[in-house]
Amino acid sequence: EPEVTQTPSHQVTQMGQEVILRCVPISNHLYFYWYRQILGQKVEFLVSFYNNEISEKSEIFDDQFSVERPDGSNFTLKIRSTKLEDSAMYFCASNAGGSKSDTQYFGPGTRLTVL
Amino acid sequence: SQELEQSPQSLIVQEGKNLTINCTSSKTLYGLYWYKQKYGEGLIFLMMLQKGGEEKSHEKITAKLDEKKQQSSLHITASQPSHAGIYLCGAVGRAGNNRKLIWGLGTSLAVNP
Numbered sequence: 001e002p003e004v005t006q007t008p009s010h011q012v013t014q015m016g017q018e019v020i021l022r023c024v025p026i027s028n029h030l031y032f033y034w035y036r037q038i039l040g041q042k043v044e045f046l047v048s049f050y051n052n053e054i055s056e057k058s059e060i061f062d063d064q065f066s067v068e069r070p071d072g073s074n075f076t077l078k079i080r081s082t083k084l085e086d087s088a089m090y091f092c093a094s095n096a097g098g099s100k101s102d103t104q105y106f107g108p109g110t111r112l113t114v115l
Numbered sequence: 116s117q118e119l120e121q122s123p124q125s126l127i128v129q130e131g132k133n134l135t136i137n138c139t140s141s142k143t144l145y146g147l148y149w150y151k152q153k154y155g156e157g158l159i160f161l162m163m164l165q166k167g168g169e170e171k172s173h174e175k176i177t178a179k180l181d182e183k184k185q186q187s188s189l190h191i192t193a194s195q196p197s198h199a200g201i202y203l204c205g206a207v208g209r210a211g212n213n214r215k216l217i218w219g220l221g222t223s224l225a226v227n228p
Contacts, residue, residue: 033215035216041220043203043205043218044218048214048215055213089155091157091158093158095213102146102207102214104148104160105160106157106159107157108157
């Protein structure tokens with residue numbers, strides 16, 4: 001069964017460093033998402049991406065964040081200068097698109113630890 | 116902004132017992148999703164409900180949507196240790212396709228053998 005994959009599973013970085021989180025959505029899916037979950041808190045929406053552009057973003061998704069689909073398979077989230085409060089589990093999701101295919105399928109997540 | 120409240124926050128049951136988890140929205144629901152998460156892992160899709168009164172089942176898990184109450188319930192019959200985990204409800208807060216999901220805090224379920 002097709003699934004969303006994410007790498008790395010765990011990333012440790014120093015405050016101020018840039019990190020890139022990678023995702024491979026399900027093949028043929030058209031919509032892509034990033035969410036994050038700070039330990040003990042709700043899952044929060046960051047950004048959605050469709051047709052090579054951002055379709056929606058949250059207040060969290062400021063200038064420090066960017067997304068890219070560099071090729072036909074990868075979808076990346078870049079954090080330019082990490083802060084302690086960026087420590088969280090980051091989830092990538094994708095859906096096929098269309099009114100009957102709204103289900104978002106999630107990857108296993110990348111645990112980001114900022115020291 | 117829309118908020119989702121889940122109850123209870125945690126639940127411990129004996130294997131074989133039935134249980135219900137509720138998810139209540141502060142605003143109109145345009146779609147309600149149930150996911151399961153094992154600690155520190157990804158979110159596994161369980162069911163999606165879109166219409167008032169809709170009820171879906173998968174194995175021993177049944178979910179219902181009460182549009183008027185802006186509420187969904189997840190019911191597990193004859194629980195098993197494999198049902199243990201965190202159950203999250205996610206909702207689409209406005210009309211349109213492929214919208215972001217907002218989430219409840221989750222209900223942590225433990226099933227004692």
